[in-house]
Amino acid sequence: MKPFLDEEFLLQTPTAQKLYHAFAEKLPIIDYHNHLPPDQVAGNINFKNITQVWLYGDHYKWRAMRTNGIKEDFITGGKSDYEKFKKWAETVPYTMRNPLYVWTHLELRRYFDIHDLLSIKTAQSIYDNATAKLQTPEFSVQGLLQKMNVETICTTDDPTDDLHFHQQLKNEGGTVKMLPAFRADKAMNPDDLEVLNAYIDQLESVTNTSIASYEAYLSALKSRHDYFAENGCSVSDHGLEQIYAEDYTEEEIKNIFEKIRAKNSISYSENLKFRSALLFQFAIWDHEKGWVQQYHLGALRNNNARMLKQLGPDTGWDSIGDFSQARQLSKFLNRLDAEDRLAKTIIYNLNPADNELIATMVGNYNDGSVAGKVQFGSAWWFLDQKDGMTKQINALSNMGLLSKFVGMLTDSRSFLSFPRHEYFRRLLCNLFGKDVENGELPNDLELIGKIISDICYHNAKNYFNF
Known part of the structure; x- marks a missing residue:
């Protein structure tokens, strides 16, 4: 295997x-x-957190969240960035065999060297880890492209x-x-x-x-x-x-x-x-x-x-x-x-x-x-x-x-x-x-x-x- x-x-x-x-x-x-x-x-901005760089404007993820029964407040609405991220983390295990499952974990690995599987259990640690890195110069927009x-x-x-x-x-x-x-x-x-x-x-x-x-x-x-x-x-x-x-x-x-x-x-x-x-x-x-x-x-x-x-x-x-x-x-x-x-x-x-x-x-x-x-x-x-x-x-x-x-x-x-x-x-x-x-x-x-x-x-x- x-x-x-x-x-x-x-x-x-x-x-x-x-x-x-x-x-x-x-x-x-x-x-x-x-x-x-x-x-x-x-x-060459630095995003404030992973939600902003990952979930804002990504209608691929939005469609999956809606299909998983997530209310719009947690997708494009007024909930906090972390609340939105948690709802995405809750959805990810149910995206298996959709390319989103592979893309999600490929992106976590290639950009942030995060190898944990994203779920509601790992949401907090992954959010904190990725968000902390996004504040550093090498994780600016141009830094992400350079990676x-x-x-x-x-x-x-x-x-x-x-x-x-x-x-x-x-x-x-x-x-x-x-x-x-x-x-x-x-x-x-x-x-x-x-x-x-x-x-x-x-x-x-x-x-x-x-x-x-x-x-x-x-x-x-x-x-x-x-x-x-x-x-x-x-x-x-x-x-x-x-x-x-x-x-x-x-x-x-x-x-x-x-x-x-x-x-x-x-x-x-x-x-x-x-x-x-x-x-x-x-x-x-x-x-x-x-x-x-x-x-x-x-x-x-x-x-x-x-x-x-x-x-x-x-x-x-x-x-x-x-x-x-x-x-x-x-x-x-x-x-x-x-x-x-x-x-x-x-x-x-x-x-x-x-x-x-x-x-x-x-x-x-x-x-x-x-x-x-x-x-x-x-x-x-x-x-x-x-x-x-x-x-x-x-x-x-x-x-x-x-x-x-x-x-x-x-x-x-x-x-x-x-x-x-x-x-x-x-x-x-x-x-x-x-x-x-x-x-x-x-x-x-x-x-x-x-x-x-x-x-x-x-x-x-x-x-x-x-």
Whole structure:
């Protein structure tokens, strides 16, 4: 019987163990998509306790606590940080076989050298131990990133953000490079015209312009795209149910924008055309600047209307959706490719039923100009666990070139989530190791080791040009 989380965790063969320790374990981390708060990175803050760094904003844990019958006061409500931590500790033993159980203990070990299993019995000692360490300089935000050998992070930033904290960190220097990513989803969402108009008003203020026409809107957004580029941005991102690629004319979009500014209702067809026009325009700008564009597809968000009203978005009420992806994605990529305006592109898929769809779709637009130009992105959100990662890796292996894959990211709001890279690397080495020992791949550890180190680090380094 193997010990829990021992040195060879997930590495089920001697070959897997050799591959991991020789070629993956010590590589730096490029985390090219996450939701870390730039102000906390630039300020290099120390969290007051483990609850603040571990439970604030982590809707993975919140969902588990709710399922365990924990009241909202102990999750996002007004209870003390220690009371919230105790409720998480009470929940953890019931998360067995959920990746949260492994992640929780992996994080306690890698950051705090705490090997006790978290439960209500150990809650006080673990809370006190971790909290005491968090007060020391080496456990500041940048210290936590340094512990995990993080080289570069890309945050997720709205076009109206001033990027002050990215500038601050660049000027002051730090142990990690922090770059912005341009995420303009709010700018193309006309579902709530009051909200969109308030956003356009904010964009007016940021750009010191008047936005009364679609041309003025594009000009203001383009100025922010340019501003992001001036501040080191080379990555964009969208979180969408599906790609929007409706046919439209420029005149139609101008008229739709006038309706939006007048707060006159628009039809469902007009909604889709407006989204399609802006999504295409953003892709054009990305190509002009040589950026990498990312599309996260398939989440059905904010399912619980009552809790959305009470707590707002991104609080744990989202799920996998069953949207039709193929035709619109093909149409969108094909239009860009036909005009020679298709930037390097990563497609992330949330519905495992669409893995093979995405794996084959990206191959349609890899034209030899760049290795792995169009990528099937890493297993995302609900799928960034053992089964989901394995299925994504296998689909990409069977239908594309896993060797050109740009690897793992955290997509997280937590500074304690970086052992997920270790989790991914171990799983990757285990899959290759099994194939070698089964005689399905040659016993050439240097060749396979290079592929593994490329997937874990070098492919991303070259693809993003960080």
